[in-house]
Amino acid sequence: MSAIASSKAVTVTVNGVEYEREVEARKLLIHFVRDDLDLTGSHIGCDTGNCGACSMIVDGQLVKSCMLLAVQADGASIETVEGLAEDGELTALQQSFSDHHALQCGYCTPGMLMSATALLRTNPNPTDEQIKKALQGNICRCTGYWNIFEAVKAVGS
Amino acid sequence: MSDSTTIAPDRVEVQAPQKQWQGQSVPRKEDKRLTQGQGVFVDDIKRHGMGYIHFVRSPYAHAHITSIDVSKAEEIKGVYGTLTGEEVASLTDPFFQLATPPGAHLKDYALALGKVRYVGEAVVAVVAETRELARDASELVEVEYEPLAAVVDARNAQDDGVPVLHDDAGSNMMWESVYEWGDLDAAFAEADRIVKIKELHFHRFNSTPLECDGALVEFNRGTGQWTIHTNNQFPGFAQIMMGPALHCGLDKLRFVTQDIGGGFGNKITSHPQLVACCLLARKLNRPVQWTEWRTDFHLSMSHGNERWFQDTEVAVKNDGTLLGFRTKALDDAGAWLRYEPLGGVIWAQVTPGVYKWRNIRLEFTQVATNKAPCSPNRGYSRMQHLWFTERVIDIVAHELELDPVEVRKRNYIKTEDMPYETPNGCIYDSGDYSRMLDIALELIGWKDAAARKKEAASRGKLLGIGIGSTLDSGTNNFGQSRMINPELQFSGNNEVATVKLDVFGEIVVTLGTTPQGQGHETTAAQVVADILGCSMDDVYVRAGHDSYWNSHAGFSGTYASQFAVTGLSAVKGATDMLAEQIKRLGSVILGGVPVDALELADGTVRIKDNPEAALPFMACGAIINANNAGLPEDLDVTLNCRYVYRPPFEVPDVEKKFGNLTLTYAAQIHAAVVEIDPETGHYEIVDYAAVDDCGIRIHPQIVEGQVMGATAQALGAVVHEAFEYDEDGNLLTPNFYDYHVPHALDMPPLQTGYIESPSPFTPLGTKGMGEGGGAGIHSVCAAVQDAMRGHGDAIVYDSWNPYKRVWEMLQHPEKTRALVEVVDA
Numbered sequence: 017m018s019a020i021a022s023s024k025a026v027t028v029t030v031n032g033v034e035y036e037r038e039v040e041a042r043k044l045l046i047h048f049v050r051d052d053l054d055l056t057g058s059h060i061g062c063d064t065g066n067c068g069a070c071s072m073i074v075d076g077q078l079v080k081s082c083m084l085l086a087v088q089a090d091g092a093s094i095e096t097v098e099g100l101a102e103d104g105e106l107t108a109l110q111q112s113f114s115d116h117h118a119l120q121c122g123y124c125t126p127g128m129l130m131s132a133t134a135l136l137r138t139n140p141n142p143t144d145e146q147i148k149k150a151l152q153g154n155i156c157r158c159t160g161y162w163n164i165f166e167a168v169k170a171v172g173s
Numbered sequence: 174m175s176d177s178t179t180i181a182p183d184r185v186e187v188q189a190p191q192k193q194w195q196g197q198s199v200p201r202k203e204d205k206r207l208t209q210g211q212g213v214f215v216d217d218i219k220r221h222g223m224g225y226i227h228f229v230r231s232p233y234a235h236a237h238i239t240s241i242d243v244s245k246a247e248e249i250k251g252v253y254g255t256l257t258g259e260e261v262a263s264l265t266d267p268f269f270q271l272a273t274p275p276g277a278h279l280k281d282y283a284l285a286l287g288k289v290r291y292v293g294e295a296v297v298a299v300v301a302e303t304r305e306l307a308r309d310a311s312e313l314v315e316v317e318y319e320p321l322a323a324v325v326d327a328r329n330a331q332d333d334g335v336p337v338l339h340d341d342a343g344s345n346m347m348w349e350s351v352y353e354w355g356d357l358d359a360a361f362a363e364a365d366r367i368v369k370i371k372e373l374h375f376h377r378f379n380s381t382p383l384e385c386d387g388a389l390v391e392f393n394r395g396t397g398q399w400t401i402h403t404n405n406q407f408p409g410f411a412q413i414m415m416g417p418a419l420h421c422g423l424d425k426l427r428f429v430t431q432d433i434g435g436g437f438g439n440k441i442t443s444h445p446q447l448v449a450c451c452l453l454a455r456k457l458n459r460p461v462q463w464t465e466w467r468t469d470f471h472l473s474m475s476h477g478n479e480r481w482f483q484d485t486e487v488a489v490k491n492d493g494t495l496l497g498f499r500t501k502a503l504d505d506a507g508a509w510l511r512y513e514p515l516g517g518v519i520w521a522q523v524t525p526g527v528y529k530w531r532n533i534r535l536e537f538t539q540v541a542t543n544k545a546p547c548s549p550n551r552g553y554s555r556m557q558h559l560w561f562t563e564r565v566i567d568i569v570a571h572e573l574e575l576d577p578v579e580v581r582k583r584n585y586i587k588t589e590d591m592p593y594e595t596p597n598g599c600i601y602d603s604g605d606y607s608r609m610l611d612i613a614l615e616l617i618g619w620k621d622a623a624a625r626k627k628e629a630a631s632r633g634k635l636l637g638i639g640i641g642s643t644l645d646s647g648t649n650n651f652g653q654s655r656m657i658n659p660e661l662q663f664s665g666n667n668e669v670a671t672v673k674l675d676v677f678g679e680i681v682v683t684l685g686t687t688p689q690g691q692g693h694e695t696t697a698a699q700v701v702a703d704i705l706g707c708s709m710d711d712v713y714v715r716a717g718h719d720s721y722w723n724s725h726a727g728f729s730g731t732y733a734s735q736f737a738v739t740g741l742s743a744v745k746g747a748t749d750m751l752a753e754q755i756k757r758l759g760s761v762i763l764g765g766v767p768v769d770a771l772e773l774a775d776g777t778v779r780i781k782d783n784p785e786a787a788l789p790f791m792a793c794g795a796i797i798n799a800n801n802a803g804l805p806e807d808l809d810v811t812l813n814c815r816y817v818y819r820p821p822f823e824v825p826d827v828e829k830k831f832g833n834l835t836l837t838y839a840a841q842i843h844a845a846v847v848e849i850d851p852e853t854g855h856y857e858i859v860d861y862a863a864v865d866d867c868g869i870r871i872h873p874q875i876v877e878g879q880v881m882g883a884t885a886q887a888l889g890a891v892v893h894e895a896f897e898y899d900e901d902g903n904l905l906t907p908n909f910y911d912y913h914v915p916h917a918l919d920m921p922p923l924q925t926g927y928i929e930s931p932s933p934f935t936p937l938g939t940k941g942m943g944e945g946g947g948a949g950i951h952s953v954c955a956a957v958q959d960a961m962r963g964h965g966d967a968i969v970y971d972s973w974n975p976y977k978r979v980w981e982m983l984q985h986p987e988k989t990r991a992l993v994e995v996v997d998a
Binding site: 040042043047050051054055056057058059060061062063064066067069096097098100101104106110111113114115117119120121122123124125126129147148149151152153154155156157158159160161162163164165 | 214
């Protein structure tokens with residue numbers, strides 16, 4: 017094999033905790049977070065960046081973490097679904113998802129919550145259209161989105 | 174009514190729910206973990222030293238395998254080993270086939286042997302230290318193929334000169350049968366008109382749960398037992414398939430699940446992959462893990478049955494009274510019979526749909542093609558048939574210039590005729606379809622239809638209104654499998670629950686089911702809390718499924734719309750037993766008061782007339798489990814109760830193809846309003862109403878959630894979703910780029926309504942509900958056809974109507990009109 021390094025030391029901060037790991041160069045950020053850091057709240061639903069189940073907030077920006085290599089996140093501050101609730105106390109958005117039955121199997125929910133969290137941070141009073149656009153990158157196969165929309169709207173208004 | 178021998182189930186006394194917990198939309202117990210990313214899905218499970226599996230898959234739809242060389246892959250450091258079809262065949266038996274010959278002759282193994290039959294079929298498994306390495310090493314596996322012509326159109330599959338997929342079967346015809354009930358000749362003689370429909374096509378798609386299939390499998394060398402952490406949704410079926418193949422007893426296959434990321438029937442037939450995992454865990458002496466890629470799921474897993482309805486003839490009176498129909502159903506099973514040909518009988522649960530048709534003949538033929546194997550998909554086999562009946566209604570109404578609403582109302586089975594015996598002996602338990610239709614029509618503003626059409630026309634749009642009337646038959650009588658194959662020894666159904674009171678008073682419930690978002694922990698706790706007179710918060714329902722919990726029966730699982738009947742009836746049965754035991758213990762401890770004088774309330778057993786004399790559950794649990802000296806010898810109380818619910822079924826009459834095939838019939842009436850842009854064929858659903866009746870609702874919000882989700886899936890299927898193949902058998906939609914599932918912006922405005930017609934046959938008055946009748950597909954098809962009335966009068970002939978097809982129908986309505994003919998009888 018060539019002398020090109022196939023792995024690299026990476027340091028990231030996830031939900032306020034710093035991690036340093038040696039990472040295969042080709043490893044996706046989502047696999048790094050799930051497999052190497054054991055933070056399995058973020059999920060994988062496709063191979064192509066369509067489904068949004070892996071959505072995280074990286075340096076303040078919403079990203080699909082399957083579209084990023086782990087090495088690209090070196091030095092980044094990352095927020096995942098595990099960082100939302102504090103001491104088991106659900107955020108208003110998490111509680112609203114439960115109140116509105118905005119989840120069934122719960123597989124898409126972490127990504128949905130991160131997308132909606134990112135929306136409400138930048139736009140605390142979104143219009144109906146803005147909510148739908150903000151959720152457009154997240155696929156849910158259980159709910160038909162109606163209740164997810166209502167859950168976000170209830171927190172936004 | 175025919176003078177048949179079917180026996181309706183005995184009516185059971187439905188106990189009015191106390192309306193304390195049942196009937197309320199209480200917060201779901203599951204939500205706290207799932208909103209915090211604390212669920213445990215199959216890919217979340219890790220074991221020390223585990224290997225990751227990657228499957229090498231066929232790039233050809235049909236080819237001989239001439240050689241396989243795994244040596245280069247195995248040389249790579251970090252690769253633990255491989256598995257080939259030849260190894261599989263030397264270690265296992267082919268999977269048991271449900272079909273009679275010729276389908277019975279198929280030799281189906283966990284990996285392809287000698288030949289591949291669809292693009293994406295698993296040929297070799299590679300196991301390595303990491304996911305990435307397993308995938309890289311798979312690229313080094315060398316497989317030589319000798320390509321063959323592919324069979325992709327079921328209509329040609331039996332033609333001369335067409336390649337045969339399975340030499341063992343001798344032809345591509347897998348299973349066939351003729352179903353006939355009533356007197357067809359008399360019906361057609363009585364008819365004023367005969368409506369002939371040359372061909373209708375129900376397309377291929379599935380529900381694409383967001384989590385793909387997967388497993389983590391460990392092998393215990395000392396006991397010969399496998400632990401299979403998996404998201405398979407019907408472990409009872411998987412065990413029956415896997416045990417004989419692996420030459421082991423079923424108890425050696427321990428199935429464990431916590432959270433499952435959606436199932437919809439698509440996660441029933443993962444047994445081939447699970448067998449590969451078992452063989453590898455044993456061969457490599459280490460835990461192995463398999464997570465299916467999205468592309469692999471689309472290529473290979475559980476496509477919904479594609480079906481053609483050919484040479485249909487409908488006998489009808491001039492006033493729209495439907496007398497009977499004949500049709501030929503041609504079902505495309507794909508390359509293997511993994512659950513098929515059960516679809517060949519499942520449709521018969523809803524033979525006449527929601528209508529009074531008494532004379533029906535259906536010739537069913539299932540063929541193999543070079544496409545992914547079909548397996549259950551929400552609404553399995555019934556959705557296809559209900560789509561057909563709804564298409565027939567609209568075509569008949571339009572061709573006879575009758576109002577589709579009136580034709581439906583004229584022919585709907587009436588509420589006063591419930592329980593109603595269908596021509597093939599199924600007993601529709603309860604319902605009121607006309608009332609549901611009225612509610613749906615009111616919700617979409619039907620009375621203003623003419624004005625709305627006019628207003629839309631002024632904007633250059635074609636507005637149409639359509640109805641979908643469906644049933645979700647629930648709680649299968651597995652005896653129907655004998656109509657597929659009289660030798661099969663299945664009948665009835667069952668489900669288990671256990672409820673116990675532990676040493677510190679903790680109420681613990683275990684279920685046999687494998688929920689995938691249906692909220693079983695919540696609804697089970699509602700039932701338990703009402704019976705025990707305690708808070709739901711005091712009831713702990715174990716998450717998920719473990720076949721070693723002793724709450725597992727042969728038909729355990731979550732599939733086919735049955736939990737509210739089978740699961741909750743088992744919970745009720747076990748809790749009633751526990752309540753009775755608590756009272757008997759209370760009777761002793763409280764000084765010999767009669768059991769009848771006691772009640773359960775506020776987490777205690779107490780004397781009705783003297784509530785101060787109360788024994789807390791905690792004391793009950795402590796006495797029986799840890800402080801039992803001095804109790805009467807004959808006090809048979811364990812406070813650990815197991816109950817198996819067995820629905821009241823008879824074995825169907827296989828000769829006459831007659832009998833009650835399901836216990837409950839939830840109904841759905843949907844109405845859609847669409848606006849078509851005739852310039853482009855693009856259409857929008859501008860109004861939508863879904864009215865549901867699933868009997869008594871334990872948790873209305875969960876019920877409505879199922880209704881919404883099923884509606885969304887149907888709308889996706891009718892407008893966008895299709896597993897399309899090219900003529901060489903390549904799947905054109907192998908991922909979410911090409912296979913467009915609805916997004917938040919795609920959803921139309923939705924109104925929901927409901928009625929509650931309690932089932933007289935179930936202990937809680939509930940009906941199973943997954944609402945898989947596909948009403949959204951049917952209502953949109955009807956609405957599109959309605960919009961085109963007076964604009965070429967095209968016939969909607971396919972269940973998949975992307976904008977390009979609507980445009981084509983508007984451009985060339987004559988092509989579709991050629992499919993229909995009305996003749997005087």
